[in-house]
Structure formats: structure tokens, C-alpha cells
Amino acid sequence: MNTNSYIKGFLSSGSSYWDRFWFTPFPERLSSIFRIVHGGALLAFLLAWWKNGSEWLSTAGFHTPNELTPPLDPSLLPIFGVFQFGLLILFIAGWQVRVMAGLSWLCFLYVTLVDRVSAYSINSIFLFSLAVFTLFPTKSKNASIPIAPVRLLQLAMVAIYFSSGWHKAVFGDWLDSPHVLEASIQGIYMTDFAAWALRTMPAFVWPITQYAVLAFELFSPVLFFSRQLRIYGIIAGCVFHLGIALFMDQLIYFSLQMMSFYILFLPQEIWKNLRASCAFQGSPSMILAKITKRSALL
């Protein structure tokens, strides 16, 4: 009898915790800002790649035979482009969000599968976020939505960071050799800026940066899920992704994609006060202190 009541109590408290975790109201405005910025990152990425659209998506370029999704006839490319960009722009604009997200997901799934050699993590992450926007309502008449889609996106971002860090530390060479980062930027990704940095920066900068990157990824759950530390996580993440964008060719789109997730971690008060000009008056240290204080309260 006691055991039964204990189990019932456990299940009941678990169920109420689940409900609180996934269904607490969340301001619709924040999810809309995320949709605009995240969708903008996808738009920028697609615009950059469409410069070589015929090689990428049509039979004008080489594609591996017997793929599930055949490449387009070159004459169909403009029509597909109109669909892809039109749907994405409507999604960003917030018109029929779930339908537009679903159709954009289908278009993006096609471009991901038709040329797998050009599809990377950025594709997988956009497919996930578009799936979230398709499956869950992110617009509401009463200005708040259940937090489930936001929680899923937050968990996804932290899962990517933490598992990447873990993999680097346990299965990779990041703890065994201090030259992994330096070697990574010297190859095919090396930009002019990276080449300049490799020529001019003192050698000790690279191991320090390497361990800082690893620490950021490994501590990402604490940095992003602790309200007190969240703002520092966002600042560190912005520096991390700015570095990636500067040092590694075309990874700016990945940086934009990942940084857009930070919007979902910002304290809601910041957005309320953003309109009020007084919110960001003062010295940078005062602003940081203000934001940190608000983060801790929320």
C-alpha cells in the first residue's frame, strides 16, 4: 500500500515537473525574434550557395548516381529557387509559420539529400529547427506560447556544444596535443585573416585558445542553463563563433546559425526593456552588470 502511494506520488510529481518544463508560457515575441534571425541565417546561407546553384542542384553538375533524390533539370532551377526563397521569406515574415516551415523543410531536405557531399552539420541543424517550427505552434493570439519548442531548441544547442566538447576531449586529440586548433585552421578552411594570425600571433596563443574553446564546449550546460552564468555563456559563445567566422572560410553561416540560438537564452526582461532607450545607457560594465542582474532574477 505504501509502495503504491509512493509510486503514485513519484509519478504525479514527475508528471507535474514534465508539464512545467515543457508547457510553461513563453512570450511569443521572443520566438518570433528567433524565427526572424534564424531564418535570416538560413536565407544568407542559401543565397551564398545559389551562386553555384546549377552545379549544386541540377544535372549541369556532377551528382552521385542512384541517389534517392535526383538532381533537377537546369530549366527547373529558377522555379525551384522561387519556391525555396519565397517560402523561406514568408516563414521569416511570420505568415502561416507552421505551413511555411514545413514546406521550407521539404525544400531544404531536398537540397541536403541531392548533394550529400555539400551537406554538413549546418544542414542538419536547420532541418531540426525547421522541424520544430513545423510541429509546434510558435504564434499565438494571447502573446504567449507553450515553451516546448524553445526548450527543444535550447536542448539541441547545448547537446551540440557539450557532445562536441566531450568527443574532442575523449575521442579526439584536444587534450593530447596543444596543436589541434592551429592545425585545423591551416588547411582548406584557412582564410586570409587566419593566415595573417598564424604569421603574426605568438605561438602560445593557439594552445590557450584551444583549451578555452574546449572549456566553453564542456561547460556549456552550466553556462547556458545557469541563470547567473548565462550571459557569460552568450558572450563567450559570440567570441567563439566570431573566431570561427574569421578564421574558417564560409563557416560564418554556421556561426550565424548557432549565435541565433542565443536569443532563446536571453532574459525576457531585456526584450521588454529594449524599446526603452534607458535600458542600454551607461558604460559597458554597467550594462553587463544590469543584464547579469536581470538574468539572475529570471
Add this chain to the structure above:
Amino acid sequence: MRRTTSNIFILLLLIGWIIPVAYFGFTNGAPPWLPAFLIQRTNVSRLFYREQSGFWIYELSYRRENCINFEPFCEQDYFRMYPFGYRTRFQRFMSSSNPEVREAISLWIKNKLDADNGENPVREIRITRFAYLAKAEGKPTGHYRQPQSADLTKAVIHPIANFEY
């Protein structure tokens, strides 16, 4: 939206994407429950984890009918796209260890070259590769530019495949 439906979608995305992403990072392998089509799409945590001191660069040359010498194939003529980094799709396809892909790309290149010069069709294609070690080249002067084997004094050229038509 009904809460039951939401719960199903939450579990679907957790089991189908978020947990597999973490699983890949923690175990260095694919989750056993994941269908094949989702494996590549959830393998996002295994990036830049090894110290890569060098990599292979592939070169293709072809011999036309009635010619003895091989001519070098210019990648940029047919592969102008650089999907992340300064590396063409040609190099990325060639990096695939699948010999069928190399055979298919060779045939595709032959057909393209024949379309441009049908009078002397391509009769033979040769694929070679050489190792590029970034550190051995000294301090970089600008962004990565793919070297030719002829540019490197110590390049050891390895034959990979030969196709006759």
C-alpha cells in the same frame, strides 16, 4: 494543440535528434535505434577532433584519342562550387573511398570533355593523389590555395585509378 500531440512530438524530436546528437559525441558511434537515413543528419558532434597535419589532394589527367601525352584536368572548368573551405566538390567526391564514385565522376568528366571536343574523344583517365602537409610549407602568406603536385618539390604521387574508354 493537444497536449498529448505535443508530448508525442517532444519525444519524437528528443529520441530522433537531440539524444542521437549527444550519443554520437559520447560514444563515437551511431545510436542503434536510429534508422539509416537519420544517421548522417544527427552526426553533428564529431568535427575537427583530430590533429590533422595533412590531407590528400587529387589530380585527374586525361588522354585523348591519337595522343600519347596526358593533359591535366582543370577542376575549375566544371567544379566551381566550394562547399565550405577552399575545396571543390571534385576534391570532396574524390576523398570518398568509394571506387564507384570515382568511376562515375571520371565517366562524367569524359562526357563533358567529349562534348567540348568531340573530334578527339577521351580514351583514358588517370587519377592520382599526393599528400599535402601544411606545416611543411612554412608560414602561410594568404588564404589556402590548392597546390598542384608540380608546385611541391617533395610531392610523392600515388596512382589511384585508371579508366580506359
